[in-house]
Amino acid sequence: MRMEAREAVPPAGAGGRAAGGWSKWVRLNVGGTVFLTTRQTLCREQKSFLSRLCQGEELQSDRDETGAYLIDRDPTYFGPILNFLRHGKLVLDKDMAEEGVLEEAEFYNIGPLIRIIKDRMEEKDYTVTQVPPKHVYRVLQCQEEELTQMVSTMSDGWRFEQLVNIGSSYNYGSEDQAEFLCVVSKELHSSPRGLSSESSRKAKVPARTPSDLRLRSQ
Structure with a gap:
């Protein structure tokens, strides 16, 4: 019967050197x-x-009674830092600042983690300060x-909003042909610098283009 040797977690007091060299495990009292x-x-x-x-460099860090290195910092934020060193990913609880x-x-002085957090914060700041979208309306006759x-061929982000019957305009054969006002709208997203993220293009309509009565913005 063969017995496999397993490396045990060190007992209290094994925070630094073990017999014959450095211990694999390290205790930190944060x-x-x-x-x-x-x-x-x-x-x-x-x-x-x-x-x-x-690595044993001469840093000012005392040890507690168990041999753990004493670090006078907030333990709340040390967990994510230690996990980042373990697997290279930043994982935060939703309530953690x-x-x-x-x-x-x-x-x-963990450079890669500093860059990741700063990028996250800049992205969040941009989202918060982003200008609300502007709605542009067109009224087509x-x-x-x-x-x-006309309704089926609209494109480029334009959408149908309202249809108003304004009565008959002419006689086609034996039937009167009604005329309508068709209201369409489009969202224009702007950055904090005032630059639109998409161009303001006209609604695409059939070859027989209805009359464009007016253009207004909200």
């Missing part, structure tokens, strides 16, 4: 909360405070025989 991780995880970003700490994680990432074709 603001009173103890985190247990591997030396490989902490050394993932070579220029970071955590990498220098676990990105500014707090950024502050800690800058303290620990058309005859009854043109109505179906």
